[in-house]
Amino acid sequence: MQGVKVLVTRPEPENTLTCQALSALGATPISLPMLDIRPLSSDAELAALRSQLYNLDLYQFVIFVSKNAARLAVELIDECWPMLPVGMHWLGIGQGTTQTLNELHIPAISNPGNNTEAMLDWLKPVKMRDQKVLIVRGAGGRPDLAKGLQQRGAIVDYLELYKRHTPEYTAQTFLFLERPDVIWATSGESVTNLTTYVDQFDPDLKNTALFVPSERVAQLAKSLRWNQVICAQGADDQRLIAATQQHLGRQHD
Structure with missing residues (x-):
């Protein structure tokens, strides 16, 4: 190089x-x-995010779509959960996102692939019916991951932490x-x-x-x-x- x-x-x-x-x-x-990644920052927005995260233990899967999603989420999770809820599956899309989560002490694993399609393929053997999944992302991201999980019977929510601008x-x-x-x-x-x-x-x-x-x-x-x-x-x-x-x-x- x-x-x-x-x-x-x-x-x-x-x-x-x-x-x-x-x-x-x-x-x-x-x-x-x-x-340009702009985190949600108003008092009302942050209060709504914290309110969602207080229910984090209701989910079986938490999927982070990007490094920014990982970093911003962990800051809020640390505020709401001094100790992480147990019995959950923490997943990062791509090695970079997963590594970021691990460095921030979230025991995340990643699929061998690096995108939404690979994640859906990797989860095929996993029972998803009636499983609650939280997708952590920016506002207005691609719907493919949620749609793929919902088609298999999962109950999907979003935690949207930032907005993207040009x-x-x-x-x-x-x-x-x-x-x-x-x-x-x-x-x-x-x-x-x-x-x-x-x-x-x-x-x-x-x-x-x-x-x-x-x-x-x-x-x-x-x-x-x-x-x-x-x-x-x-x-x-x-x-x-x-x-x-x-x-x-x-x-x-």
């Missing part, structure tokens, strides 16, 4: 952490977040943007937001290798006319680094 310029589009604080990891490998990170950039941002060798976009929403700006201010960027976390996001990127789309089979830094190294190795062969 020495000298490789990587455009990183993660929301904060993941963006900074990923840039640090790339710098440690000798790469040159270029920070351009394509999502950061504001101008033509000047892209005029002075260092030219990347590769781009990392770790969600469909990030790809969509990036495409909107690139189409408007710098269409040539669409010729840059775009690394995405899943086949679903890859298909989205291709439909938005990105010319080199590579699926890293995960959104964590390790998968993205490995996929980038493999791609660069092929170029040099």
Whole structure:
């Protein structure tokens, strides 16, 4: 990765952490977040979230969809539950989310895959009828996980902790943007937001290798006319680094 310029589009604080990891490998990170995560913060919103969490022990499964969901939830769980309720299944979608939960002392496990579809497939052998499931996420996320669980008889609720916004950039941002060798976009929403700006201010960027976390996001990127789309089979830094190294190795062969 020495000298490789990587455009990183993660929301904060993941963006900074990923840039640090790339710098440690000798790469040159270029920070351009394509999502702005804003936690719910009004007194009324926080009171409603705490009210939900006081009933946490009624659920058999708690599923966290992102690192941000994990971090924000654990802060509130610590307030409401000095000791974690027992007999629950804590699940993270993707290795990065699960690792974040483990670091925050939540005994979460993860499916071998890295997305909603893999989680649903992994849970196929598990009895879900009449099981209560809490999905921890941001407002307005994809409905696929809840729908898949409900079809199997689960009772699903959401704990929505943040809202996603598109950061504001101008033509000047892209005029002075260092030219990347590769781009990392770790969600469909990030790809969509990036495409909107690139189409408007710098269409040539669409010729840059775009690394995405899943086949679903890859298909989205291709439909938005990105010319080199590579699926890293995960959104964590390790998968993205490995996929980038493999791609660069092929170029040099």
